[in-house]
Amino acid sequence: MSAQADAAEPRMSSAALAAAADSPVQPRETRLSVWGWVGQVVRWVLLLACTGLFLYPIVWLLAASLKPRGEVFDNRLIPQTWQPENYVEVFDQLPLLAWLGNSVLIAVLAAGFVTVSSSLVAFGFAYFRFPGRNVLFGVVLATMMLPGAVTLVPQFLIWNQLGFVGTHVPLWGANVFGSAFYIFLLRQFFLGLPRELFEAARIDGLSAWGQFWRIAFPLSVPSFVIVFLFEFQASWNNLQGALIYLNTGSATGYTVPLGIASAMTKYSPESGGHGDYQYVMVAALIVTLPMLILFAFGQRSFIHGIATSGRTG
Incomplete structure (x- = not known):
């Protein structure tokens, strides 16, 4: 009986397959595939x-x-009339190289300082236990609720008292003390790292600085990249700060945003210019290249940092 049942099973399977092939379900599947293609x-x-x-x-x-x-x-x-020589003449019309150099220097200093300082503070909040830690962290987060316009005048008075108005220092100097947003971002990333690694390192006698440098830093490179890119972009596009602290100096000391704004005024017919806005367009296009190049090299770490910065341990 068992052999007969085994022999009958293939015949039943073949019959089932034949019935399935002749069933009216096939046109429905075809219609679904057509709708999928349209989608x-x-x-x-x-x-x-x-x-x-x-x-x-x-x-x-x-x-x-x-x-x-x-x-x-x-x-x-x-273009109806091509004039590629604009890309050569712009360097005679505007101190574009000086603007680019100033912006790169300021952006690198601002992004580098805020990445280092914020990561150290974030590591302290993530792995050290001390009285009032949560309260202090709440105070740090509360500073993000202050509108930037509220602190403009006090910051200007401080930098003016120190004698740095008219220099590049105010555009990156405050980043030495970190940023509340980046501290929160990096702390969330550090909390996602296995705590057992740090406990084992502490048992082996590794200092707190060694734990940060030899364990937290290598595992948190994507978060550092995202903080660096965010701050580099913010500093690169910072027109307000340049207007406040650099507008009284020479044009060669301008940053890119302030330089392009001054070029718009220079070529405006209302200010006695001749409307040579093609040079402004060339300058605006050239100054976008550093951000494109930076993002192209840091794209993978940038996306990984965005995807993992919100996890917690």
């Missing part, structure tokens, strides 16, 4: 449309930088 097409169309919307300003800026003075604002994405 894919719609998805790609929407993605391409959104990409075009985001890329349009860059394409327009590139086209405007290659046009003569009278055609800068004609909204053509393909």
Whole structure:
């Protein structure tokens, strides 16, 4: 009986397969696949449309930088008259290299100092137990609730009393003391690291600085990259700070945002200029390259840091 049942099982399976092949379910699956294909097409169309919307300003800026003075604002994405010599003449018209150098120096100092100082404070809040730790951490977070406009005047008075107004120091000096947002971000990342590693290192006699440098730092590189990129971008685009502390100095001491703003005023017909805005477009396009290059090299760590900075242990 068992042998007959085993022999009958393949015949039943073959019959079932034949019945399934002849069943009216197949047209339904075909319809579903067609709708899936339509969904894919719609998805790609929407993605391409959104990409075009985001890329349009860059394409327009590139086209405007290659046009003569009278055609800068004609909204053509393909210039009617090509003038690539704008990219050579801009360095004679504007101290662009000096602006780039100032911005790079300030952004590197600001991002480097805030990354180091914030990571040390965050490591202390994450792994040290001391009275009032939670209260102190709450006070640090509470400073993020203060609008930036509230602290502008006190900060200016402090830097003016120290004699640093008109220099680059106020644009990066405050970062030596860390940032509440970055402290919170890095603390959350440190809490996601296995605590057993630090306990074992402490038993082996490793100091607190050694635990940070030899364990926390290598495991937290993505979080440091994201903090560095965030602060570099914030410093690179900081027009308000440059207006407050550098506007009284020489144009060669300007940063990129302040330099481009002054160029807009210089070429404005209302200020006696001739409307040579093509040089402003060239400068605006050139100064976007450092951020693009920096993000291209740090993209993987940047995305990983965004994905893991909110986890807790």
